[in-house]
Amino acid sequence: MSDRYEYSSEEEVRDTTAQRPHVVILGAGATLASFPEGDRNGAKLPLMNNLIEVVGLSPILRRYGISAPPGANFEDIYSELYQLGADAKVLREIEAQIEGYFSALQLPDHATIYDKLVLSLREKDLIATFNWDPFLYQACYRNRQVARLPHVVYLHGSVAIGYCMEHRKKGSRLGQCSVCHEPLTRSRLLYPIADKNYTSDPFISAEWSGLKAYLRDAFVLTFFGYGAPTSDAAAIALMKGAWGDVEQRELEQTEIVDIKEEDELTKSWEPFIHTHHYDIARSFDESWLGKHPRRTIEAACQQILEAKFIDENPAPQGLALLDLQKWYQELAAFEDQPEAG
Template identity: 50%
Template sequence: MSKYQLPDSPTIYDFLVMSLTSKDLIATFNWDPFLVQAIGRAMRYTDNISQVAFLHGNVAVGFCEEDNIMGNVGMVCNCGKPLSPMKLLYPIKDKDYSSDIAINKSWKTLSNALEQAYMVTIFGYSAPKSDVEAVAMMKKAWGSIDDRKLEEIELIDIRDEEEVIDSWSKFIHTHHYSYHTSFFDSTLAKCPRRTCEATFDRLMNCIWLDGDKGFKENMNFPAIDKLTYKLIEEERKTKGTKKWLSNPYH
């Protein structure tokens, strides 16, 4: 699996990575190397890349227990040794999320992010019965829905809406959710790199958004670059300051 390669043209992985910044977190159960490859491609345009948590391990990711460093598998660590491949967790009912340091670190990263999150997008994850413990850990970090009255849940799934909502009902406060069957209908695609800013403006400041300014399914890399380079430049200029980023999607 580690030898698999993304095609030369943009994929959903590329659009996903380019839609987010370092304030965000991608938490994935996937073992495949495609997300890691997409991050590498995005770094041709910016180093303001989303954090990543590999909840079941990943074939392209390595870890050094001595220095507590995670990176591309085989990369030389500060200690001079190559990063060892992450352990992979298999789809069985009882998974051990705590004994492996790298996987436990990924779960702590997700828990911290969920506790502070304003917006959570759940992309194609059905919360299967084999992942009961995983969902329980996420729920513990998210807390009571009565304490998350302003937060938004965005769901991207090809299943029937009612079935999807039922899967995540313990995370959704009343009507604070949106449902899409395509990534390109989501806030990530329609408002890349400013998802929270745009969502806050839409819901709290009652500002109408223009849904045609974001990513389109047939975009190539030059088109993605053209759409995002001004946003990336603004991020660079405001880094380390308390200035709010602009919302160009209205």
């Protein structure tokens, strides 16, 4: 038994023993925090309370005589139209406008939090996103040669993703299945209605099954910029069911990366939080991902199970994309070596 109480960053870099996954749930707040200046061309990233203006839905709503006061929440408007059995034409026009806007978004050329996010997890880990935008797919694509990346599931669909259900393949919406060579079917976006059905669409249903399987084994669960909106009640119930009873999870860690006040956050997240084992981080850099890239579970086990004082191993700040990729590539190189005695 070790009589040492510390776990240094040198030890962390060489330690790749963890098998259990880290699951990261992304919400719209993560995108906004990652692209404060907008996308590559300066296009703004909407939240639900400004989506109508940002995406340019007002002219469509006006044409159908629907009034949406400034600052109206898109979830409320859409949900209400849906419940009233609104003319299907207006819903389809709204959806087409949204898909067009999100489809055109592109990652900026410089290094972004999304690059760090995908590079800070390993193949055993999972990112589950509620976001429709193409950034996560684009970040995985441009970093695919740097290191082995985590698995990704799209809980509400994505404008970037297509799939072949028969061969269990997914990829670029414009691509083809690597087995049957048929064009991939575009994933549908799941729109905000109060009683969302996560099982009626085969792709979305498969994505949720993936999340549930990972959640059952996860040692750390991070919510990054996910506001747990009331229209996501079904999603929250599903996640809670898969994470299980907090009393049975007393050694695992829940982490919330958000800028909201602590009181407000703990209230929303109570079902996931065991008495002591939760952390609140104000930014990606303060999170387990930012402090212990590619070794989050190793570091968490040392701190929580071994009660050691752990060092940190953050990527240097302000690196250009190529330098950032080189830093992660060097870190990932330790994952292929037999463990040093």
